[in-house]
Amino acid sequence: MKSIAFSSRWLSLSLLILLTSVSAIPHNIPRLGVFDHKSLRDPSDTIPAFVWEDLETYFYNQTLDHFNYNPPSYATFKQRYVINSKYWGGANESAPIFVYLGAEAPIDGDIQFIGFLPENAPNFKALIVYIEHRFYGQSVPLGPVKENQGYFSSAQAIADYAEEVSESCYETIKQSWSVIDEVASQPNGLSILSQRFNTCSPLSDSFELKEYLDGLYSGAAQYDRPPRYPVTVVCGGIDGAPNGTDILGRIFAGVVAARVNRSCYINEHYNYSDDPYGDWDWQTCSEMVIPIGRGSNDTMFFAWPFNLTSFTEDCISSYGVPPRPHWVTTYYGGHDIKAVLQRFASNIIFSNGLRDPYSCAGVLQDISESVVAVYTVNGSHCLDILPTDKSDPQWLTDQRNTEVRIIQGWIDQYYADLLSSSKH
Ligand SMILES: *[C@@H]1O[C@H](CO)[C@@H](O)[C@H](O)[C@H]1NC(C)=O
Ligand SMILES: *[C@@H]1O[C@H](CO)[C@@H](O)[C@H](O)[C@H]1NC(C)=O
Ligand SMILES: *[C@@H]1O[C@H](CO)[C@@H](O)[C@H](O)[C@H]1NC(C)=O
Ligand SMILES: *[C@@H]1O[C@H](CO)[C@@H](O)[C@H](O)[C@H]1NC(C)=O
Ligand SMILES: *[C@@H]1O[C@H](CO)[C@@H](O)[C@H](O)[C@H]1NC(C)=O
Numbered sequence: 113m114k115s116i117a118f119s120s121r122w123l124s125l126s127l128l129i130l131l132t133s134v135s136a137i138p139h140n141i142p143r144l145g146v147f148d149h150k151s152l153r154d155p156s157d158t159i160p161a162f163v164w165e166d167l168e169t170y171f172y173n174q175t176l177d178h179f180n181y182n183p184p185s186y187a188t189f190k191q192r193y194v195i196n197s198k199y200w201g202g203a204n205e206s207a208p209i210f211v212y213l214g215a216e217a218p219i220d221g222d223i224q225f226i227g228f229l230p231e232n233a234p235n236f237k238a239l240i241v242y243i244e245h246r247f248y249g250q251s252v253p254l255g256p257v258k259e260n261q262g263y264f265s266s267a268q269a270i271a272d273y274a275e276e277v278s279e280s281c282y283e284t285i286k287q288s289w290s291v292i293d294e295v296a297s298q299p300n301g302l303s304i305l306s307q308r309f310n311t312c313s314p315l316s317d318s319f320e321l322k323e324y325l326d327g328l329y330s331g332a333a334q335y336d337r338p339p340r341y342p343v344t345v346v347c348g349g350i351d352g353a354p355n356g357t358d359i360l361g362r363i364f365a366g367v368v369a370a371r372v373n374r375s376c377y378i379n380e381h382y383n384y385s386d387d388p389y390g391d392w393d394w395q396t397c398s399e400m401v402i403p404i405g406r407g408s409n410d411t412m413f414f415a416w417p418f419n420l421t422s423f424t425e426d427c428i429s430s431y432g433v434p435p436r437p438h439w440v441t442t443y444y445g446g447h448d449i450k451a452v453l454q455r456f457a458s459n460i461i462f463s464n465g466l467r468d469p470y471s472c473a474g475v476l477q478d479i480s481e482s483v484v485a486v487y488t489v490n491g492s493h494c495l496d497i498l499p500t501d502k503s504d505p506q507w508l509t510d511q512r513n514t515e516v517r518i519i520q521g522w523i524d525q526y527y528a529d530l531l532s533s534s535k536h
């Protein structure tokens with residue numbers, strides 16, 4: 113999901129990116145980041161090294177609390193922003209500014225994956241500004257949000273995923289959850305599973321393994337993109353195992369295919385205090401309550417219904433606060449996005465790839481003349497804003513060209529409006 117919005121005089125183009133990757137506590141809310149930060153990343157996804165040379169980093173004294181007039185609210189913190197002025201035509205040329213509003217991650221992590229801006233800035237003579245989201249990376253006001261006690265989690269209900277997966281792969285994964293539980297219940301079951309999966313330390317329960325696999329599969333689905341198509345890679349491993357391989361062996365073959373050469377897999381030692389993404393959990397426990405869950409029949413995954421009561425209990429124990437599940441729709445009007453946006457918004461592209469499970473909550477129909485949906489059937493999460501590549505399929509190139517054409521139309525319209533109002 114993403115939206116592009118314009119503001120007035122300076123024609124700033126904002127890519128408001130809401131994205132994902134795998135991880136999470138206290139429930140299984142997948143991230144909204146541009147890339148899957150744990151695995152399955154394609155080397156071709158990053159922008160060329162020379163683009164980095166054009167970047168300059170600055171810090172802004174940002175107000176800590178914009179909505180309160182008590183003295184402590186006037187405190188400031190350093191907010192990082194990064195500028196690329198190489199292509200900037202200057203204010204005299206009425207050139208636009210492309211602004212990237214940071215996602216739930218450090219800004220430098222995202223810059224390397226956002227090809228859309230540096231690739232299009234030359235034609236638009238645009239200035240590019242990347243602004244880091246507060247509480248991430250180097251824009252942390254009050255020290256990191258309290259660390260989480262919970263366990264690794266991940267995943268989501270991915271009904272659409274099933275269609276992309278081959279029948280045998282699907283069946284194998286579906287059966288694996290019960291096989292894992294069954295093995296785990298035997299004496300020495302956990303140590304058998306630890307050996308079969310070449311884990312980094314003994315499993316403490318079978319849930320740990322299931323959760324890991326759940327994260328791997330949902331990450332593959334969300335970022336299922338060319339040229340590698342992670343779902344194809346994982347299923348290739350599962351279906352390609354030698355005849356006679358049992359279910360656990362096939363599942364492990366899928367892990368190896370995805371993660372390639374490692375000395376061990378699953379429950380790799382993970383240092384939470386090193387986690388630059390940890391604050392996503394705080395966000396999901398405060399205002400971004402995303403009620404993702406799944407029943408026993410919905411998907412190939414083990415059942416994990418969303419339960420607000422237990423979710424709330426988890427948030428209280430992790431952060432000392434209950435979430436506010438209805439605040440976002442109260443504030444932004446998302447309860448009826450069409451009714452709200454058709455009168456109160458302009459110049460937004462809702463871009464989606466339907467392979468991305470999050471696209472089921474995306475805007476897939478035009479809402480007004482300038483609030484439009486541009487999606488691809490085989491696209492994945494944030495695919496269109498990644499750097500272009502020789503191997504890109506035509507439908508991806510077409511999607512990007514459509515977006516550029518729409519944006520150029522906004523700019524032309526803006527100056528036409530300006531001209532006609534100055535004549536009066
Ligand atoms: C930002 O704040 C620092 C003190 O924290 C101050 O030294 C600096 O002059 C401020 N910068 C601007 C541009 O106001
Ligand atoms: C922009 O236009 C103003 C007024 O015409 C002029 O004084 C200024 O030098 C111009 N700036 C640049 C960078 O061309
Ligand atoms: C497994 O056996 C079937 C026939 O029984 C064969 O078609 C298939 O290619 C074999 N698969 C592998 C991976 O050896
Ligand atoms: C896999 O590991 C072996 C031995 O450590 C190494 O020689 C090989 O280059 C690795 N392959 C890849 C694709 O990383
Ligand atoms: C975890 O990360 C923190 C912060 O970077 C560091 O101080 C600590 O030593 C790390 N712990 C381990 C076990 O690596």
Ligand SMILES: *[C@@H]1O[C@H](CO)[C@@H](O)[C@H](O)[C@H]1NC(C)=O
Nearest residue numbers: 406407408409410411415417
């Ligand atoms: C799952 O599906 C089966 C077959 O359609 C149905 O009989 C069963 O009641 C369903 N179970 C749940 C929990 O919905």
Ligand SMILES: *[C@@H]1O[C@H](CO)[C@@H](O)[C@H](O)[C@H]1NC(C)=O
Nearest residue numbers: 417418419420421422423425
């Ligand atoms: C939801 O969670 C609460 C608290 O853990 C539990 O008591 C309740 O049974 C759960 N509801 C369902 C439908 O599982």
Ligand SMILES: *[C@@H]1O[C@H](CO)[C@@H](O)[C@H](O)[C@H]1NC(C)=O
Nearest residue numbers: 276488489490491505507508
């Ligand atoms: C999407 O991919 C599938 C499988 O590769 C292919 O059969 C289908 O034609 C593609 N659809 C579009 C619209 O590109």
